Amino acid sequence: MEITPRILKGFRDFLPSGEIRRKQLIRILEDQFHAFGFVPIDTPMLEYAQVLLGKGGGETDKQVYRFEDHGGRDVALRFDLTVPFARYMAMHRNELYLPFKRFHISKVFRGENTQRGRYREFTQCDFDIVGTETLSSDLEIVLMIVSAFEALRVPGVTVHLSHRGVFNRFLRHHGAQDRGEEVLRVVDKLRKVGREATLEALTELTSREVAEKALAFIGAQGTYGEILTTIEDLSGGPGPESARLRELGAALEQLVPAGTVLLDPSITRGLDYYTGVVFETFIKGAENIGSVCSGGRYDDLVALYSRESMPGVGASIGLDRLLAALEELDVGTGEPAAVDLLITMQDTELTAHYHELARTFRAAGLRVEVFPEQQKLGRQFAFAERKGIPLALVCGAEEKASGTVNLRILADRENRENLKPEEARQLAVQLIRNPEK
């Protein structure tokens, strides 16, 4: 009985073209993280459920893949990389130095319903700075976000910035701190349900007066400075939280292109462990995909696993959403090249010669493969094209005798003939390095 080949909802296979694309993006991100001084770490996919769920009870509970292992342990697949990182810091702080900057690119799992760019198994690219709570670390995370998307050649992004603390201060100022979570939830739907419905829902939670002020808070308009002043006034005047936002805004004005970072008081949400600045990043023209990079400051998270607390700030790029957005914008699609040169097989008698040639071209830094069967040249060229290989080497008995090879440029359908292998190598390297020439 043959088993039906199938995979679970929200889980995916990747064909080479898709996986090569993912790996390209990951490589670019890794280079950028290294450039900022972040170092790589890894943690287990599977952990004790108690560790991952922490305080528990929240929405994340329902989304976690959780089961009993063969030893009767209550285990769960990680649903993000930040919570395991907090556990990691609590366990390894004596082996590390502070401030500690790490990046972590790996898969996480959430058992929620799927949509475009939303899967049950997906890749997050996290970067965090722990052990310091300065302006510099908040600033660097935002700069890291902006630089990462620049390096990825994303045409334009908008980082929406806010501060959990300012909103909490607002709630406290109006004696509504105990309704914080509910208010946040209602506030978050403002754009979808409209002003009136939101006002009504907020009035039920608090009072008409507070509801109107809450709407004024989250709907504040104007420049970064004007919005900041508005929410500062509504939350009872200046405080350390709004001061941080002011400093951050001033620094960013100097460091990133205008319009890249917006102060957006409606971005007060986020996972419940955030305590300070929070951000969400949208790709211009693909806002419907949702935030492709979110994060914030979490000064109490490590305290869950350790007597000592440790401040932290970080963000996470959603690789699969990013890919969905790039696809929507039609950026960087097309078959990516994984191989530079195909050595065609003209004559099986020369098999060893072809592999000898391959070795010398590889030594010159090229990615080379030998076609394993003697077929019509046209078929071998078609194979190269299908696989995205830009160059082909042709060498039959005559060339072998005269010590030459022919190099074919697939895209132009043109040959460079009677080249000595050394000349062909130089030419191939040059063509690969400068493909437009």
Place this chain on the structure above:
RNA sequence: GUGGAUGUAGUUCAAUGGUAGAGCACCAGAUUGUGGUUCUGGUUGUUGCGGGUUCGAGUCCCGUCAUCCACCCCA
């Protein structure tokens, strides 16, 4: 998890309850060392899967799986 839409060849799409089709792609030949055009011929399939109604189901009904959209939440 809730609600809605969709599911036919590798792909994009047709087919009043009555023989499952077309373009592109693919394969063979015209063309035994050079693939983009042209011509000739050929294969496309358990109509997502499983039941039911019917003389007869791609079509109607039920279930299931998957995708997309909205909610919820979020990367």
